[in-house]
Amino acid sequence: MMQFMEGSYAVADAVRLCRPQVVSAYPITPQTHIVEALADMVANCTLDAEYITVESEFSALSACIGASAAGSRVYSATTSQGLALMFEVCFNVAGMRLPIVMTIVNRALSAPLSIWNDQQDSISLRDSGWMQLYAEDNQEATDLHYLAYRVAEDHQILLPIFVCFDGFILSHTYEPVETLTQEQADAYVPAFSPYAKLDPADPISFGMFASPDYYMEFRYEMDRAMDRAKERIVQAGKEFGKQFGRDYSGLIEGYRLDDAETAFVAMGSVCGTVKDAIDEMRAQGRKVGLLRIRCYRPFPGQEIVKALQGVQRVAVLDKNISLGSKGAVGLEVKDALYGSGISVFDYIVGLGGRDMKKSDIAAIAAMAEKGQGDQFYGLRQEVLR
Amino acid sequence: MALNIGCTARPGKSRSNRTGAWRVFRPVFKHDKCTKCGICALVCPEGCVEEREDEFYQVNYEFCKGCALCAEECPAEDIEMEQEGK
Numbered sequence: 001m002m003q004f005m006e007g008s009y010a011v012a013d014a015v016r017l018c019r020p021q022v023v024s025a026y027p028i029t030p031q032t033h034i035v036e037a038l039a040d041m042v043a044n045c046t047l048d049a050e051y052i053t054v055e056s057e058f059s060a061l062s063a064c065i066g067a068s069a070a071g072s073r074v075y076s077a078t079t080s081q082g083l084a085l086m087f088e089v090c091f092n093v094a095g096m097r098l099p100i101v102m103t104i105v106n107r108a109l110s111a112p113l114s115i116w117n118d119q120q121d122s123i124s125l126r127d128s129g130w131m132q133l134y135a136e137d138n139q140e141a142t143d144l145h146y147l148a149y150r151v152a153e154d155h156q157i158l159l160p161i162f163v164c165f166d167g168f169i170l171s172h173t174y175e176p177v178e179t180l181t182q183e184q185a186d187a188y189v190p191a192f193s194p195y196a197k198l199d200p201a202d203p204i205s206f207g208m209f210a211s212p213d214y215y216m217e218f219r220y221e222m223d224r225a226m227d228r229a230k231e232r233i234v235q236a237g238k239e240f241g242k243q244f245g246r247d248y249s250g251l252i253e254g255y256r257l258d259d260a261e262t263a264f265v266a267m268g269s270v271c272g273t274v275k276d277a278i279d280e281m282r283a284q285g286r287k288v289g290l291l292r293i294r295c296y297r298p299f300p301g302q303e304i305v306k307a308l309q310g311v312q313r314v315a316v317l318d319k320n321i322s323l324g325s326k327g328a329v330g331l332e333v334k335d336a337l338y339g340s341g342i343s344v345f346d347y348i349v350g351l352g353g354r355d356m357k358k359s360d361i362a363a364i365a366a367m368a369e370k371g372q373g374d375q376f377y378g379l380r381q382e383v384l385r
Numbered sequence: 386m387a388l389n390i391g392c393t394a395r396p397g398k399s400r401s402n403r404t405g406a407w408r409v410f411r412p413v414f415k416h417d418k419c420t421k422c423g424i425c426a427l428v429c430p431e432g433c434v435e436e437r438e439d440e441f442y443q444v445n446y447e448f449c450k451g452c453a454l455c456a457e458e459c460p461a462e463d464i465e466m467e468q469e470g471k
Binding site for chain 1 (some may be wrong): 388390392393394396402406425469
């Protein structure tokens with residue numbers, strides 16, 4: 001059914017239909033609407049789940065660990081500082097191979113304090129062993145939650161997953177969203193079947209000590225599971241398309257790339273603006289296209305190489321900065337295209353809620369054509385020291 | 386044996402986790418000046434010094450971490466610490 005909904009409420013509704021048995025979260029802007037909607041559902045008995053209130057994000061995700069290890073389907077959501085406080089717990093969730101789904105409503109990190117959007121928070125957890133999907137709009141943000149449970153809980157994968165969507169730009173924006181019925185959701189997301197679980201009658205512990213003789217092999221197994229996840233995400237995305245008509249089989253998505261000379265690479269809501277800008281530039285005869293990364297972890301390096309093989313140059317839009325180096329996506333695109341002869345330019349954009357307009361996209365295309373890149377874009381020179 | 390996914394383990398893990406590889410020096414019980422007083426077994430933090438049938442004591446090298454407490458405390462100075470060879 002098509003409904004006109006705020007992004008956060010659409011996500012909360014999709015989460016409800018995934019039937020989580022335990023929800024634990026701590027409210028933080030701009031994630032708040034999601035978890036308050038879920039708390040309402042639990043209070044109103046429209047969601048049959050235990051809602052564990054806690055005093056911090058550290059505790060929220062720790063409670064999720066216990067619940068997931070005990071065999072429950074678990075959900076949480078956070079952003080920015082909240083995710084930063086979960087840093088340690090995130091690595092534990094992944095190492096214990098608990099398939100927790102967590103929504104990240106992307107927001108900048110302090111200091112200076114900013115509640116506005118960029119993607120520094122989830123990008124900073126890129127090495128933690130969580131899969132990461134990035135949605136372009138609210139329809140995709142809701143749909144990816146069904147896919148997330150299906151992939152994470154697959155016994156060949158067993159890795160936690162972030163479903164990321166941009167704070168305010170998507171989370172607080174009303175858009176038409178096609179929602180599923182409970183029957184449709186149940187048909188796509190099978191009941192949770194834990195691989196291992198805590199049981200007093202047959203006790204085990206999770207995430208035990210590994211001596212130097214074994215630690216590396218544990219990490220290698222996680223990396224292999226990430227590798228397998230690529231295929232599973234493609235399969236699950238294709239199946240979603242078959243059942244509901246919206247296909248998510250691509251780890252990446254191309255837009256007017258076929259004869260493009262300059263290709264943008266970006267993630268999240270900015271891609272909508274980039275597509276509009278591309279249409280305008282195409283109307284002026286400029287051969288530009290977009291490669292959108294939907295799945296950032298596992299990173300689709302080979303898929304990117306294949307999709308970009310005909311282009312002359314690539315402009316990566318990074319809503320994050322690895323201070324002292326470059327944007328995280330730019331670095332990995334450069335790595336993927338190493339030796340291809342394609343020039344890759346990285347642009348740090350949109351940090352802390354700075355708007356990205358169509359004119360900015362056109363200006364970046366012009367810079368890439370002139371060979372200017374690997375820099376912040378759109379700085380206010382008059383305030384710099 | 387393949388790794389358990391999520392590094393799960395059943396109770397009794399500390400027995401299956403053989404810590405002998407941590408050792409840099411190994412205690413060698415000479416049984417020369419030993420008076421069978423049993424202080425070595427008493428002070429061993431790993432509980433891996435055992436009394437034999439002839440009442441002398443021996444070390445279980447599967448678990449001994451080489452902390453040298455036994456050698457330090459032995460009143461008869463019958464225990465020597467020798468460097469582990471390659």
